[in-house]
Amino acid sequence: MSRPGFLLSVWPWRCVAYLLTGAVTGVVVLVVTVAAVAVCGVLALVVVGLPLFAVVALGGIPVAWVERWRLRLVDDGPAPGPHQEPAVPGLWPWLTTRLREQATWRELGYALLFAVLLWPVDALAVTVALFLPLSVVATPLLMATVGEGQEAKVLKQWTVTTWPTAFGVAVLGLLLMGLCCYVLGVAAGARAALTRLLIASREGELGARVVELASSRVRLVDAFEAERRRIERDLHDGAQQRLVALTMVLGLARLDAPPGPLAGQLAKAHEEAGRTLAELRELIHGIHPKVLADYGLPAAVTDAADRSPVPVDVDLELPGRLPRSVESAAYFVVCEALANVARHSGADRARVSGAHRDGRLFLQVCDDGRGGADPSAGSGLTGLADRVSVLDGRLALSSPPGGPTLLHVEFPCELTAAADRSA
16 A cells, blocks of 8 residues: 555455455345344244254354455455364264364354444445545536536535536545545455454464474474384394304304415404494494384483493483384483583583473483583584474583583473383
8 A cells, every 4th residue: 555556556446345345245144144043043942943053153164264265355365264174074073173163163253243343344434435435526427417517416415506616526536535545445454454363364374384394393203213213123134134144154264264365364354344243233323222212211321321431320210111202312312412521521420310200301411521512613512402402392501611511401292101121
């Protein structure tokens, strides 16, 4: 509306169409609603009409559909329906799903508001801002036809008896119509904003998108962890076993070979196969350690602490297993934190503690090092925060210069199974 070409564009006519169709649709909704309630009230005397009240409750759905379609006249933004698809097909699942949705009752409330209040407002806006200026513009025509060239009534209030005055009133009507086009634009915009707020809210759409993005992110994390486990299993059961067999064959050949150049080459090949096997085992352990899959997070953290060059005390007792994605993320966060301790802190000792309570997993990694951990210094803290945030977790770091450094991590999760105490 702030553009100079608004009056010469199609938008004033679209505003008129929106308000005019709103008035007509509102009359239809009012008549149908009153008739439906009356019929259900009469039939309720013989109990037959009671189920029909459920149909009346669903009457807001078609009204909202029409209103979202009409919204396109003045609003280019998408206006998707807020309803969910039933879990199974059929009339009864669809009916129960709709009756349980908050959107259904919100649309019913909008339909009642539309039938009682909104359409009269639409009709009043069109009458005042369109038909009254048109009647002023038509003064010369009225004077030539109804007034027989002698006089004409302007808005049934003022009498015009001369042609110059009649044409002057018509020019004034044109100016008034230009002003009223802006009034119609404001009225249509306010009306569309109210409609979108009640039955096609952008916030609701954004909320649904956020929920879907969060769900898809969790699905991607689960798929990623499943793929990690598959790769670990394939390497463990395939390439690693072949390397073990190759190492054994080279060892036997080394024993049977006579002293000489061949025995030296076999010894080198045997040692190289052993180193390759050790590197493959480390790689498999880094992808997804088998102890984590078999025994859970406490056993895996204990194993990581045993392999740390810095002595680590572990105080982590969980009464059950965690979701696999949480176990994997928590384990790799602890491993990365212990690697940072070994590389950057200069600590003599570290400690890993944690527990599960109130639907959350709490982990703490602390050390007695020099402190001053900086996420921008390439210490891997940014990667830890990203890994935690994927699962809606929280990470907090306290590392003043001089130490100590404390890393606190929380994951929202529930226990899924009893813990395995045989680790």
